[in-house]
Amino acid sequence: MTNLEDALGEIDVLAAAETTDAAPTKSALDGKINEHFAGAVVRKDLVKAVRGNAVVPSYVLEYLLGQYAASDDEATIQAGIDSVRQILATHYVNRNEHMLVKSEIRRKGRHRVIDKVTVTLNEKNDVHEAEFENLQVKGVIIDDVTVKQNPKLLVGGVWCICDIEYFHSDDQRVVPWILASLKPIQVAGVDIDHYYEARRAFTTEEWIDLLMQSIGLNPEQFNERGKLIALTRLIPFVERNYNVVELGPKGTGKSHTFSEFSPNGILISGGEVTVAKLFVNNASGRIGLVGYWDCVAFDEFAANRRTDQNLVNVMKNYLANKSFSRGTSIYGAEASMAFIGNTTHTVPYMLKNSDLFDELPDAYRDPAWLDRIHHYIPGWEVAPIRSEMFSTGYGFVVDYLAEILRAKRSEDFSDKYKDYFTLDSSISTRDQDGIRKTFSGLMKLVHPIGEASEEEVRALLEFAIEGRKRVKDSILRIDATMRDNPIHFRYADQAGVWHDVATLEESQYPQLYRRDWDAMPGGDGGSGDKATSVPAAPVDGHGPSVGDPTPSADAPLAEGHRDFSAGQKGVSYETLLLPYLQGASKITITDPYIRLPHQGRNLADLLSLLAAAKDDAEEIDVDLVTTEEHKVEFKQRQLLMLKAIKDASDAVGVRLGVRLDDTIHDRRIETNQGWRIDLGKGLDIWQKPSDNPFDFGRNRQEFRVIGSAFTVHYVKIPVTPVEEHAQ
Template identity: 85%
Template sequence: MTNLEDALGEIDVLATAEAIDISPTKSALDDKINEYFAGAVVRKDLVKSVRGNAVVPTYVLEYLLGQYAASDDEATIQAGIETVRQILATHYVNRNQHMLVKSEIRRKGRHRVIDKVTVTLNEKNDVHEAEFENLQVKEVIIDDVTVKQNPKLLVGGVWCICDIEYFHSDDQRVVPWILGSLKPIQVAGVDIDHYYEARKAFTTEEWIDLLMQSIGLNPGQFNERGKLIALTRLIPFVERNYNVVELGPKGTGKSHTFSEFSPNGILISGGEVTAAKLFVNNASGRIGLVGYWDCVAFDEFAANRRTDQNLVNVMKNYLANKSFSRGTSIYGAEASMAFIGNTTHTVPYMLKNSDLFDELPDAYRDPAWLDRIHHYIPGWEVAPIRSEMFSTGYGFVVDYLAEILRAKRVEDYADKYEKHFTLDTSISTRDQDGIRKTFSGLMKLVHPTGEASEEEIRALLEFSIEGRKRVKDSILRIDATMRENPVKFRYSDHAGTWTDVVSLEENQYPHLYQRDWGTQPAGSIAEESPGQTRPSVTADGGVPSTAETGTTHTEVPLIEGHRDFKAGQKGVSYESLILPYLRGASTVTITDPYIRMPYQGRNLADLLSLLAAAKDVADEIDVTIVTSEETRVEYKQNQLLMLKSIKDASDAVGVQLKVRFDETIHDRRIEASNGWRIDLGKGLDIWQRPSDNPFDFGRNRQEFRLIASAFSVHYVRVDTQDEACDSPGHT
């Protein structure tokens, strides 16, 4: 064990050492990805390197990178980047330079362009005509065979690589533009058997991280629950007729997956769709978007206040029956639907005043329409997108993964949980359908062969049940008559043990969640030992502050026992979690092996400032922090200087801080001379990293931060007060 002063003596050596290369390096997972999926993966940060001013979806750029830079060899990557840049510079049509490109085509007679192409039928002349979005030319004749091979050209358009020719005619009715060739930007085919075989080489955690990197997200910035939420956005691409809603704050990347990820999905504004465009045009008999796309996503859906009741009615039938009637005909389709919108109120506000569908237009708050939704993604649990949340590792070329997911739409994994678990019989058929479809989609994503352990299946099943329960409970708020047949969202294993599933917001705000029917949600309060008395608790399950209770701190009852917290939860602070158990202590020892990064140092400083504010101004408290020293030389100096700064600030306000380094520690705990020991499952680092917004309230108030991953805290009363700080290895 060494102290901070000894470690600080090494700073001069570090400062004069030769500069260290800390450029990003491949991880062990990256090496594994390249070994098993060579040619089908690309380094995700390359997209920014080649995008420039090309306003194209990510899958277009990754298609090109997959052709020229799908390698882990740096020389090949750099050569591929230059090739892609050259292709974009030469062939991509920038909208504000369309005249320059037209002139180039006229000069050369023939030129290759990358543009989005949409086709319409000219009924008067009985021909199909193509329109080029950025090039701004239209009425270009396209042959029927090409249209038949690429039907999406007729609905929404497709990004393509095309050869355009120019031939002027004195006949003013003749368009001078001629389509020489057209190739949609998408992979030709995938070997799904190889995909299955390679999956066996990855653990479940590794595979989930690979999928996260494939959609452009850094898995190191997300907890397990956050990863599941991100992957749920992919279910509409792998599951037929899947209906999902995601409502949450702005800037959390809700629409990114649907706009950038797949050429098999289309993102449209919620206010720009009609029954004719979405389903079928009665006048022409032409089927709409649902007939051609795997997923139709509605952006800004909550902001659409215009109501087309006919659209609502047709959609209601389609969401339930996978079919719709227009005129005298009945049509079927397989497109999934995703409804994305922003929330303007907090979760507790919605629970207190309305429901979690509060932001939707009134026409869509119809219980019959909402009952067709299979899963509600809690967008408020997703942190705002920050630069470090984007992946720099390797992931599937998104077009490759999109084709894999499309191929798996024909499969059904909905019954895979039945080998281990049984749903409660009170769960209705429609509720079961939502649970089973979400579970099936997650299984296809995480366990594509359909094989998984009992605990892996349990995790996916619970998440699926929670998402459907969130839908159902909101419907019960809107329509009280549906409460006549109570539902127990629970499941049992084959040993007959029942497990209740509750949503995070139900667990966090029980007094608001059940305000209309007055029942306590199962699992909302941790079990107590016989004879114990539970103290008053706040909405977050914490011990109330003086301001909340109107009592002094000495009147707050403290108990032995444990408290559990879930990932994504808010309202948790050191003031309610730790401080009540440290009051009156003259010495405190904090053991946490991870006080290395700036935000971890911020957590320690926050706790020390609470101790300083709670003590008498004339008193001093001795605090010892036992942690481990950063092993990476390039970061070690920063850690030591950070701890020195915290010590200087702490000493100045009467909290005398000593820092000890011990490389053997693993447990995280706080021991105080007042006779209390607090065992911290995750240590002090319990929240997600702060956002880039300097005015984010979470920077100054811990209650506004999101819990990073589930953890438990145990409070233990030791035999003597002296024992608290005299455990082996502590100073």
């Protein structure tokens, strides 16, 4: 049996493997990009073409592509791809081939490698020693000058191109490896004046699309709001001491920007953080990650339940004051911080039962810590990554853009909105800081010269206000003492007209978002159980005949069976299945044949019925057990289809789990309320849909024709109260 994670992992691999030999058609924007940024841009789909089995960040591959394939000439691009592939084949160290590379170095005496290098100080011998991650060689002496020029070698490591020599010695204490040269993979420098000059040739929309393509995303797959959300992930690279949180479903690319985009940022697991690693080691006095990186991102932050309270306290001070104290010393740093995590509940569920920081460890749900966050990216608005969402157009070589953004960190655009707008005076200083820093970062990205129209400034300011309001409103849910001074998140234009700003979820779920504070957990209102009406179905042991009206909601559900004949119409899941599923919080569907598109449509229809019948703030867990296609060409289609159905279902609070089991034969549905529905034909009861796109049966099941005769049995199985109410 294959579990959900394995299935989705396979889907990702298959989706990533989708390539085309034909070069994509160059758009008018691509032509303009190459005209104004020749030599600094690369076609983004080339990274996938050259990656092969090289497990390296995208910026490493784009560095090489920028050397050999930064052109719009197809012949040059193909020659460059061949060169990069040859370089990777010859010099990249694959971890499982490290012995082969070591033998090659020994045989030749000297060999060039591409590997991640980390340096430590050997206090006993008073020397710096390098460790090569994939080559699995450590203790290599590296000179102090090289370490001083590249301090990141000491914290986190750097991808480098190195020449390594081999010299054997009879002295067992001497490492035979000698570092002849080391070059970090990064551009030598950028002409920022040319960057400004070329920016003037692009409209705002074109420039945003160029930035989207530069981070590897297809702008045609995103609306304006989606593009702003994607670009907000870049603010920590362009704004000093910027603190951002993004919580959302899995598979939306939250960590991609921080792991692949820039050599100036580092992504670490939330569980691997210590005070010594992040800030300063008291024993050695060495500054940690915040002293060397522009952005420190914490992956799987919400899943980290082991929390060091001392770390929380030191971090709290740093997030607020850009400094931290250890012992008797006070240190300052400029690193921005991004906290990334997955959500397991829908937005209305969180609004009804808790707050939007519900997934964070308890130690980080401290209002004082949360108040240091400048912006909350609504990760639930980001669509799960699909193959068509990746860009095939031209964008900046990642390293080039990373250096531009680093150069912009010393500038401050936080007051640029004041030419047109004024913030409400009730907005606290800390709230204003969050708004202004987000606005400043977006301005540097979209309008790097600092010039923008009133409407362009308005769009960025409203987005910045919304992100800080999302933080503050959640804090007010957690800490009742902060509700005494009302805050109006609004701004006035030059005419003196005030404009209120609301978060999107506030507009979508006003009854949940604005409910009385007394109804919060711990208050008098609480979050009571939903009263669900359950319509009855079969009666007298056999059930109503097809076409009978749905029984009264007051009538009890009954055991029995229903028979159906081929060619019948008027059958739908709403009358056949929903009455027995409504109100259940756990449902298991066993059907070996969810493979073809129309079978997937049937499943999606049932899940959408469940979503429509439940309360917005409730969630249902649905497990699908089905069999896997064995032919490769059909297997990929099936897995991608199941992934798409899961994404759509999860988004509305019907959390779909998928298990692939080739041993199943029965077709049934079971609920935690004790009902088992034995399905003679499974969910696939109708004939395949016609080719007529206007066939009413495509949207209404009642107009579909039953394919072959079948029987459905309804069986009641006693359950314990614990099982019935299990979530």
